[in-house]
Amino acid sequence: MTKINKKIILASASKRRAEILLSCGIVHTIIPSGMDEIMDQTIPIKKIVLHNAKIKAEAVTKKVKNAVVISADTLVTHDGEIIGKPKDERDAKRLLKKFSGENIEVFTAIYIVDVTTSKKSYGVTKSDVRVAKINDKNINKIFPLLGPYDKAGGFSIEGAGSILFDDIRGSYFNILGLSMMALRRLFEKIGLDIIDFVTIPLQDKNS
Template identity: 35%
Template structure:
């Protein structure tokens, strides 16, 4: 029986694809590329919500389906919004800043129902505590190439798992999609 892709994930992130798949949801992937520049005066929460909505709305205008999910994840440490590092020097700087301290991972997600003409959006926060990192640990992790497409230069589900002492909040949020909240939103909107 052919699948009916009423749900579209506006992201090329393999981590988001894996998380949404793990919930048993049938969906199509159509990346929603938008300018991710931080706007003047924008708070971290406003930033991720704006980008999540923009990604979902961009794909809803050009794709097929009914429900469109957009998401954006950032790391915030001592007031600094950390997106993806620009190079190895930037990744090293981020990881040294995160070493031994707590920080927040904030993911904004938006679900656009094109047929009903409505959008539901939410920002989910998780506090992450890093152990103190040795310079050689940071260098070895950067050498894997893993930090370069990750907010805050790390992936909790991958090579950086040993750096995380504990988390308060949603694990899937730190990976890049607060799965419980997204599934509840889809259900409440009638997508599931």
């Protein structure tokens, strides 16, 4: 396996994105950008997520050396409305009720920068999700099972969420916030292979 001396920096505070990278054996350092994201119904959603991912990557790029910075931004659309993170629990429940029996679209932009070479690569991936019909009386019963609501659309398709969110078209990991297939293609565009950054743990000889 090719040895890569560059570090991977995740310019995001998203636990799910960090977990996805670690599940692939990619050790990384988390440096949240602290940048304010835009949310404007008059701007096409692809431009919004790409803008947000870009400013986060560029902010963190200034703080590191000999590294590849990865940033991402996810938003949801329903009936033409762009939906970000809910304001609070009440707003998250409102969104869950709104999505009941409906189709939603999940857009995630990924922006990467090789700090050493200044090469950049970026793209937007879309996935479609069908939300199961939920009776009003079951909203309060189901909501606590869906985990933290501090994410675009206020939902998670993991765990109990798999009971509600089905008929996925597109990347499952894109819905979680980081499509590894899309990330690999973006690495290739700047002359890198993400597989070279995978750290495979040594197997216990006694196992």
